[in-house]
Amino acid sequence: MQSSQNRVLVVAAHPDDEVLGCGGTIARLSDAGAAVTVMFFADGVGARSAGGEIRQPELTERRKAAQTACRILGAEDPLFFDFPDNRLDTVPLIEVTQTLEKVIDEFRPDSIYTHHAGDVNADHRIAHQAVVTACRPQPGRDVRKIYFFEVASSTEWQTPGSAPSFQPTSFVDISETLPRKIEALKAYAMEMRPWPHARSIEANEHLARWRGATAGFKAAEAFMLGRELL
Known part of the structure; x- marks a missing residue:
């Protein structure tokens, strides 16, 4: 497979979102020669303490896990930022967006993968909005x-009518890379x-098999195409 996406940025709210959302695709793209970078806005553990304080052992473990996952998938060493976990909606959107813009200016990706707008998790929704805002289609922009x-x-836990529903338009065959996603x-x-929690290994394998079956693959990851500039 020759990749048409040479520089890919995955914008995730928390470590583990990148694997859950597009781990098989990251592996496939990196195998095809794309340079894939993953960035995280929040640590994913701060919200678990009463006052939102960061527990250093948990933070260290989570970051090591993210680095290991990126190595498994063939992505570059991830970028970590320190926005408040599960409290991104308390930060002015411009601050989140400007942080992302700096990464985009440095890395110059031609493709970005990020969260769906309708997720039940507020941090996911803010990450989505930051990408849409930072990637306004203007002359000279690299993101295509x-x-x-x-x-x-998160995505499937949103109730009907509360937010936009996830209706995939693109499917990536991850039949060969599903084992690395797992x-x-x-x-x-x-x-x-x-199992049967939605964030179990079994549930994610079943989801990949179902998304694959709907597109004629043994396994797939599904996406909504937000924008394509040709």
């Missing part, structure tokens, strides 16, 4: 494609839950 992914235990999910063992 934007894709929105689904995150099991391996990367296992790096986040502290975040995974036992």
Whole structure:
């Protein structure tokens, strides 16, 4: 497979979202020669303490897991930022967007993968809006494609009518890279839950098989195409 996406940026709210949403695609793109960078706005653990204080052992473990997952998938070493976990909606959007813009200016991706607008998690929705805002189509911009992914235990938990529903328009065949996605999910063992929780290994494999079946593949990841400039 020759990749038409040479520089890919995955914009995730928390470590593990990148694997849940597009881990198989990251592996496929990196195998095809694309340079893939993953960035995280928040640590994913701060909201678990009463006052939002960061527990250093948990933070260290989560970041090591993210680095391991990126190595498994073939992505570059991830970028970590320190916005408040599960409180991105308390930060002015311009601050989140400007942080992303700096990464875009440095990395100059031609494609971006990020969260769907209708996720039940507020941080996911802010990450989505930051991408849409930072990637306004203006002359001289490098970003040509934007894709929105689904995150099991967030996207499907939104209730009908409360937000836009996830209706995939693009499917990536991950029949060959699904084992690496599963391996990367296992790096986040502290975040995974036992079946039949939506954030279990089994649920994510079933989702990949179902998305594949709907597109004629053995396994797939589904996306909504946000924008494509040709």
